Amino acid sequence: MIHKAMTDYKNKSEDGKVEIIVNAAQKRFAHFGLCKTTMNEIASDVGMGKASLYYYFPDKETLFEAVITKEQNVFFDEMDKVIHSGMDATTQLKKYVKLRSLFFRQLLNLSKLRSDFFYNSKPVYNKAFERFNKIELEMVSTIIQSGITSKEFKRINKNEYAEFLVHLLLGVRLVKLKYKDINEFDMNDYEDLDKKSCRVAGMFLKEIVADAS
Amino acid sequence: MIHKAMTDYKNKSEDGKVEIIVNAAQKRFAHFGLCKTTMNEIASDVGMGKASLYYYFPDKETLFEAVITKEQNVFFDEMDKVIHSGMDATTQLKKYVKLRSLFFRQLLNLSKLRSDFFYNSKPVYNKAFERFNKIELEMVSTIIQSGITSKEFKRINKNEYAEFLVHLLLGVRLVKLKYKDINEFDMNDYEDLDKKSCRVAGMFLKEIVADAS
Numbered sequence: 001m002i003h004k005a006m007t008d009y010k011n012k013s014e015d016g017k018v019e020i021i022v023n024a025a026q027k028r029f030a031h032f033g034l035c036k037t038t039m040n041e042i043a044s045d046v047g048m049g050k051a052s053l054y055y056y057f058p059d060k061e062t063l064f065e066a067v068i069t070k071e072q073n074v075f076f077d078e079m080d081k082v083i084h085s086g087m088d089a090t091t092q093l094k095k096y097v098k099l100r101s102l103f104f105r106q107l108l109n110l111s112k113l114r115s116d117f118f119y120n121s122k123p124v125y126n127k128a129f130e131r132f133n134k135i136e137l138e139m140v141s142t143i144i145q146s147g148i149t150s151k152e153f154k155r156i157n158k159n160e161y162a163e164f165l166v167h168l169l170l171g172v173r174l175v176k177l178k179y180k181d182i183n184e185f186d187m188n189d190y191e192d193l194d195k196k197s198c199r200v201a202g203m204f205l206k207e208i209v210a211d212a213s
Numbered sequence: 214m215i216h217k218a219m220t221d222y223k224n225k226s227e228d229g230k231v232e233i234i235v236n237a238a239q240k241r242f243a244h245f246g247l248c249k250t251t252m253n254e255i256a257s258d259v260g261m262g263k264a265s266l267y268y269y270f271p272d273k274e275t276l277f278e279a280v281i282t283k284e285q286n287v288f289f290d291e292m293d294k295v296i297h298s299g300m301d302a303t304t305q306l307k308k309y310v311k312l313r314s315l316f317f318r319q320l321l322n323l324s325k326l327r328s329d330f331f332y333n334s335k336p337v338y339n340k341a342f343e344r345f346n347k348i349e350l351e352m353v354s355t356i357i358q359s360g361i362t363s364k365e366f367k368r369i370n371k372n373e374y375a376e377f378l379v380h381l382l383l384g385v386r387l388v389k390l391k392y393k394d395i396n397e398f399d400m401n402d403y404e405d406l407d408k409k410s411c412r413v414a415g416m417f418l419k420e421i422v423a424d425a426s
Contacts, residue, residue, distance in 0.1 A: 164412065171384015174391065199377065203416045
C-alpha cells in the first residue's frame, strides 16, 4: 500500500532467472565494485551465455540498478516492520535514522561507488533513486502522522517536516562526501556520520515533539 | 587577527594593477559567467596587453579565484562588523545565517557556476574554498564562544558546534543543488533556501541556548 513500486519490482522477477542474476551480480559488485565487474563474469557465475544475460539486462548499469533496487527493498522491509511495530513515533523516527545510516553504508560497500555517482548519476540510477526518495518520504510522513495522531508531535505539516528531516540527513552525508572521497571512507567516518545523524534527529525531535502540558 | 589569510591577500594587491584587473574580471564574470568570459576581453577592459595580464594571472582560473577571494572578503568584512557589534550571540548567529545565504546567492550570480563546480572543483578553487571554510568556522566559533562567556549558550564545545552549524547549512545548499541545476535557480529557490536555513538556525539555537533558570 505504501510502496507500490516495490510490489511492481517483485512481480517482474516471477520467472526466477532475474532473481538469480541479480543475486550473482550483487555478490560481484560487493566484492569488486561496479567498475571492476564485467557482464561476462556475471554470465559465467550463473552459467548463462552472454547473449541470454543481455536478454534480461541490456547493460551493466541496468543490472546495477536492479541490485540497488533489491537493497532498497531490504531497507523498506525493515522500515515497514518499524512502522507496524506499535512503538511510539519518537522511537520509530530514531529507528529510521539508524536504518538509514546503515543503508547508506551498505550501498557504499556494495558498489565502491565513486563520489560523483551521488552527484551526477546517470538517468538509470536516477530512476532508482527517485523511487527510493519517494518511498522514503512517504514512510517518514507516515511516522510523523502517527505521532501527530497520538499527540506525541505538534500538529505540523507532515510532508513538509518529513522532507526537512530526510534532507537534513542527506545533507549530512553530502557534506561528508564533499570532504572525503567515498573510497577512503573508514569506520571513523561511519561513526562520525552516525553521530551527526543522531544529533540531527535529536534536534529535529525537540522541534516537533508536543510541549508537555 | 581572526582572518590572517585576508590580510595576506590585501598585501598582495598593493601595486593597484591587481585590483584593477580583479574588478574588471568581477564585472565580466557577473554578467557573462566564467565560461563565456575570455582573458582577451578582460585584458581589453583594462587596456592591457594579453601578455601583461598573464604576468599577473597565469590563467582564467587563477583570476577567477582572486575574484572569489574578493567576494569572500566582503562577506568576512560584514561578519567582522557583526562580531564586533555588541549584539547578543543569538542575534549574531542569526545574522551570520542571513549573510551566509546572501553570500551563496552572490557567488552563484557572479559565476553562473555549473553545479559540479561545487562538487568537483579544481585545486585552484579548493584553495579559495579551504581558506573560506577555515575563516568561516573561526568566526562562528568566535560567536559561540561569546555566547558561552555571556552565559546565553550552554557550555558546549565551540569548535564542534561551529562545524555542526556550518555543515548543516552547507548540507541544505548541497541538497538543493542535488535536486536542481544552479543555472535554473530562481527567486523561489533562494527563498526556499533562506527558509530552510532559518529553520536550521532556529533548531540549532534551541539546542545550544542555556536553559532559563
